[in-house]
Amino acid sequence: MITLNSRSRYVWAYLMITPTLLGTLIFWGWPVLQSILLGFQRSENFGLVNHWVGLDNYVKLFNDGEFWQNLRNTLTYVVLFVPVTLVLSTLFAVLLNTKIKGLSVYRVIFFLPQVTMPAAAAMVWVVLFAKDFGLINHILGTKVAWLSNPHYAMLVLVIVGVWGAIGLNMLLILAGLQGIPKSLYEAAEIDGAKRFNKFRYITVPMLTPTLFFTSIILLIGATQIFDSIYLIIGKTNVALPAVRSLVYAYYQNTFVYFNPNYGAAIINILLFINIILTGIQFALQKKWVIYD
């Protein structure tokens, strides 16, 4: 009786997730499989003819200095972007969790980048960072070519990236913060805990599951940086080699140079890297994430 009942409940559950599952398999699983296969092939006639070439694409990739440079660029971006976003999002979330006037207005302001069209936002940043008439050079009193100087272009991308990412992550962390029982703080207050101690010993530990989740999402997202390079740096910018990411190289090879196989090899390496990184995070979570 009980088993039958629970089984029929499972049937319902599976039925309910079928659309999502199908979507994932068709629009995610199938392309991933195709991409892995493409990496071992050489295509002709727009992909109608495929020759099996084994590891040729990967051998060429590992001997390509540009690939290593792109990998370094991607990792540099991740290392700069993820911690800064995580710290700033937490900071703003904590601030916006207090009782101040006009709270919802601030929340909207910080969430706004999230709902702005990336292309429109990029255009604004391009104008702000422009060398001759840009606001940033005007305020700083400098004459720096932010967008076309290889030393600064990465910095610009990190700033724009962080600006765009704070909104959503702040919201996630805010939800985490509001899930912390008030009774814990009340108990601590009775014990005479100071503000910092409450943050250190109650807020942070209780927030670790949320922080873990956001850090994974951020990391995977950061390794896939593409649109801001495409929109802000552009393809004939002298600083492009200093900021080109793996996904940008994938786009160039597949759609500009018409070599989908080499592009697939690049993107498969990224998939591999992401699996490893996420694996490490999951392994480490036992050390710092606290589930009740």
Place this chain on the structure above:
Amino acid sequence: MKKGKKYPFLFAVVFLVFALVTAACGGNSGNSSSGNTPENNAGEAASPAATDKPQKEVTLTYSIWDKIQQPAMEAIAKEFTAANPNIKIKVEVIPWGDYWTKMSAAAPAGTLPDVFWMHGGQFVKYATGNFIEPITGKVQAGEINLSDYAADLASIYTLNGENYGIPKDFDTIGLAYNKELFDQAGIPYPDDSWDYAKLAEAAKQLSQPDKGIYGFGAKMDTQTGYWNDMLANGGSILNADMTKSGYDDPASIEALQARYQMTVDGASPTHQQLTDTEATEMFKSGRLAMIFDGSWRISDIDGSEIIKDKWDWAKLPKGKVKRANIINGLGNVMSASGKNKEEAWLFLKFLGSKRAAEITAEMGAAIPAYNGTQDAWVKSRPHLNLQIFIDQVADAVPYPSGSLAYPVWFAKEPEMMSQAWGGAVSVEEAAKKVADMMNQAIAETK
């Protein structure tokens, strides 16, 4: 309470999705039936038709990439439909930036447009893949005469003895100049006596960087840029049989350096400025005294209120070795997997006719390829010296496409040259890198 509130919302979403899906389906089925369903209209068939078969209503798609030429193409299509009432033409404009991406997806899917514009650089890929229909049989049967077209343009669309395309137009490069800025500086307008040294000298005299006005737009560009310089200086882009790059030829490098020097001298906007605002746009707003530009930009520039009546064309300057110019020609081709090839051929033939060339010329859309119709084009804008584009055909060198390697090296070239134009590496270093890259691309696609 809560549950009760949620359900109407859920229903609304489901309904919306359902509505969208059915709407999309409806649209699809509508499209496919409008084009391909044979309808017997034999009763009212009164038009001159080449075949005795019962006429069927057909809608052909004709894809082009230039919005400026759309009115002319539609006028041609209208005249064709007037003579062949059962064949309707849908002219579809896909901007150049997306055109080949879309075509490369449509080709393997078998959904290429019935008739479409072809570029010499892309032709080989489509011909070797059997995506476009050979017209060799029709040519041999005398339905069309390929020697009717100027400057051996039909050879661009010939591969291994098979003809695939009918020449549509050709384009050459001219020197556009702003008369007002020349008058202000008291410099005589460019003429046939100019050489590259004179160009550089005048560019310096015309520049007022503090006002944002420059003498010459020394843009990082190939067909409307340094390819002309390299050839005039005795260099080359590719050798004659397209097996080796000419970028590392000392004469080519010298020409590239001379162009870059104009930016260094402040006679031209910087690479960064020209990336932000296209040189043609700067010329249209009166901030450049001179640019090289293609004949296809005439109506675009002439449409600018700022510069209208204040500008004209001159021949490109002479180089150290010769006067040179890049000539290129577009072709019309038809899909090999089209469902209405007979009708598509009729339209393709009309596109290659003298009448279609005349319409193109009179509307000033492009220099028609059909011999003897170019005069009408020259006269289409009497206030401009368009004759220079025709005269320069004598000095012109064909656009260096026509190999499988071309799309690869042509896409990679600007990225490498931008390193030099942006000042990160020397021009010589970038040119040699491009040469290596081109040679490798040629070797890999053999």
